[in-house]
Every structure is written in C-alpha cells, then in structure tokens.
Amino acid sequence: MSLTMKQLKQRCLRLLPAVDKILQEKELKEIGEEIPRHLIVEAVQEIVTEKRAVIRGAAAAGELEALDLSPAFLACRVRERVREEARFSLRPVFNATGVLLHTNLGRAPLAAVAVQSLQEAGRSFCNLEISLKTGHRSSRYEHVEALLCRLTGAEAALVVNNNAGAVFLALNTLAAGREVIVSRGELVEIGGSFRLPEVMTASGAFLAEVGTTNKSYRRDFERAINERTALLLKVHSSNFKILGFTAAVQAGQLVELGREHNLPVMEDLGSGVLVDLTRFGLPAEPMVQESVAAGIDLITFSGDKLLGGPQSGIIVGKREYLDRIKSNQMARALRVDKLTLSALESTLRLYLHEERALKEIPILRMLTVPAAVLKERAKVLASQLAAGLGPKWRVGISQERARVGGGSLPLAALPSYQVTLAGRRVGTAKAVRMLRDADRPVIARVRKKKILLDLRSLQEEEDGLLVETLLGVLSQVDKVETGGGDGR
Secondary structure (H helix, E strand, O other): OOOOHHHHHHHHHHHOOOHHHHHOOHHHHHOOOOOOHHHHHHHHHHHHHHHHHHHHHOOOHHHHHOOOOOHHHHHHHHHHHHHHHHOOOOOOOEEEOOEOOOHHHOOOOOOHHHHHHHHHHHOOOOOOOEOOOOOOEOOOOHHHHHHHHHHHOOOEEEEEOOHHHHHHHHHHHHHOOOEEEEEHHHOOEEHHHEEHHHHHHHHOOEEEEEOOOOEOOHHHHHHHOOOOEEEEEEEOOOOOOOOOOOEOOOHHHHHHHHHHHOOOEEEEEEOOOOOOOHHHOOOOOOOHHHHHHOOOOEEEEEOOOOOOOOOOEEEEEOHHHHHHHHOOOHHHHOEOOHHHHHHHHHHHHHOOOHHHHHHHOHHHHHHHOOHHHHHHHHHHHHHHHHHHHHHHEEEEEEOOEEEOOOOOOOOOEEEOOEEEEEEOOOOHHHHHHHHHOOOOOEEEEEEOOEEEEEOOOOOHHHHHHHHHHHHHHHHHHHHHHOOOOOOO
C-alpha cells in the first residue's frame, strides 16, 4: 500500500535527526577547535529548520525521496556553512580580468614596502601627530607633505580620503556660495555614478558651464567671468576621450586668464601620474609636475590609481590656498588615518628613485612589462595546467588587449596574453562560480565559453599559487559536473 503525501512527510520529519545527534558527527567534532561551538550549534539548528521547511513544502513524492537526511550528510552541510561564514568577507583575489585598475577589485595593489609600513604602523603606536624633535603636537600631514612637494614642485600639499573628497574640499573652501567656471566638455562622471556637477553642488559652489561639448575657448571663460566668479576649473577627462572636431583651453591659457582677473585656477587630474609613461609606448597622460610648472594654483588627483598607493585624494599647489583648505572644518571629516599615511609615504619614497618605482610599484610594473615576458609566463602556466588537469580540459593561449581601467588612459589598449581554459564535459558558468568561491577567488573573463586568465593583470609572484588554486578548484568542478562529490 502506497503512502499518501501526508504520511511521507511525517515519515521524513521523524527521520530528521536531532541537533545533538548531528553534533556528534566526526565532521563537526574536527572543526570544534577552530570554530566556536555556539556557531556550530546555530548552523545545525538552521540546517534542521531548513530541511523541515523543505519537507513540509514538498509537492511531489520524488522531492522527498531525493532528500538525504542522514546525520553525516547534514553534518557536512553544517561544516560547509560554518566555514563559509568564518571566512573573511574582504579577502585577496586573483585579478585575471585584464583590467589593471579594476575599481571593483580595489584598484592599485600596494608595493611590498608599503604593505610592510602599513603593518608596522597598524600593530603599534606611532608618531602620527607628535613631533619627535620637539615633543609637541604636530600635523599628521607632515609625514607626506614634504615628499609630495619635492616630487611635484608644489609649495604645499594635503591628503584626504579620496579624490572626490579632495575636489569637494577645495571647492567648498574657495568657492562656496560663488561660481566656478568649467568647460561643458569636462563635466565628467566618475566611478559609482558620482558626477562632478553634483560634487560641486554639494560643496556649495555654483556651476557655470562654458563652451560646447566638443569645443571650448579662452574667450568662453573670459566672457563668463563676473563679480560672483571664485575659481576657474579644468578637469582632465581621464575616463573618456572626445575625438575629432575638438578644441580645449590649455592650462597655460587658464593660468594667464586667472592672473589677469585675480582668480585661482584649479585642475582635477583624476588619476594623477608622476612618471612619463610615453617612453613605454603608452598614451600621454598629464603629469602632476607639468600642471604645477604651468602655474596651476591647485591640483587634485587620486592616490590609488596610476600613483599606485592607497585610496586617497591628494591636493597640491600654492601655499596660500592650501592653508585655507587645511583650516576648513570639513578637512577633519575627510582626513586619512595612520594606515593610509604610512602606505602613501612608502609609495612616494619609491618615486625618489624612478627606476625603483617602475620596478616595485605593481601598477607601474603591470603597465610597462613587455608583452614578450607575458607570453613566456603564459606558456609556463598553460603547460602546468595542461599537465595537472589532463584531457578533460582544453588549455590554450590567446593574445588580446588588456585595459588600464579605473578611469585612467581610456584609449590605451595594452598587448597581453591569456591562458584559456575550456572543459570538454564541464560547464563554464559552473567553473567560474566555483573559482569565485575559492579560498583565494579567481576573477576572470569568459569569451566564447572559454575562461580567459589575463597575464597582464596577474602578479608574477603569485603564479604558483594561482596554478595550485586552479588545479584544486577545476578538479572539483569535474566531480560535480560528472555526478561525483556531494552535489555542491
């Protein structure tokens, strides 16, 4: 006599093991030393509750028959859950996307010396705001201001939490309640849908657009100047380019106009770069030193893009304006901590020896490494993966362009090489999901059902760990897809 659905559900509910019985399983006893018991108990209760809900909500007998309600199976599910919850949410990943300054992946990785400085500052007290010479209170910005001035030629400098904050603080200080004149073609939108006009509005400044989308002239700025004008603003279109029939007002022209009308001139460089990258075949990017030399009164740029440091917004320029900005009460709300300053100082010190900076700052190394070097790395990685994965995976090499990203060098298409992976019997989407779920996640591109691992955005010293991670994850993918394993 066949059982009714109600009887089947009641039987399954009786088979559902008690919490204490699941806790006695070997899998949970083994993790008891590394994970607090109350977290394990909570996870067991959650799993039992979820299974009970599945049983009660089943619509067909087949659903109930497919359930594994054994204590051992449920203990495995609990172990997976508590280990997942115990993992840090923010953790390192392999950037195999071919986008070097990937905003979603944290932009520029830090140089080794910067990481070391950050660790030392983080685990101990430090002289953040005390002068070791006088014993009196000092400014936290002294640790990097002299370096920034030396590297850029500026009279003074200030560091805040990011470049949007730097722009906001400068405009709020110098132009709140007054007008800022800017070319219509330079009203950019930066990452996360933060738009320059909205940053200006939040600062209390009033926007005065001049020119057209593709053309602006000195006379456009001059005609717009009136008694309410506080500042002339130039914005580097670092995340896009207008090509063709164009005209833009050069920095020198704005400086000349500003002097004639006793108005400060500010330039937002966005990415900011301290070395000439054109000698490596990259498009010209305005250097901070050039803007200072041109006479721009205030220059703002990011610390975590082409500079290769921690997230920060840097303001350099004339002392009279920086002094006013430093005294703005909002400067405290936007200030950086000892960790940012320690990492930034170490990064800036590398620039005192340019060749050392090119060698040790990861983003500069990624930008300038010859494609031939990437090709050789790709060959080695492909060989190791082919040997480890066997015939179930097709391993190859492709040659496509990488991108700088992060709103930097938008026209730069960097020659690069990729290791390609395609499973003969394995779903690519499943493999990509499991790579993201690895202890050290692998973030890659997919094209034509192939996983692409771009060597230009991968750091060479991590190649060995990358291969180890790929072999471990992709072997599990094969088990899952072919019916082995536990059904994850």
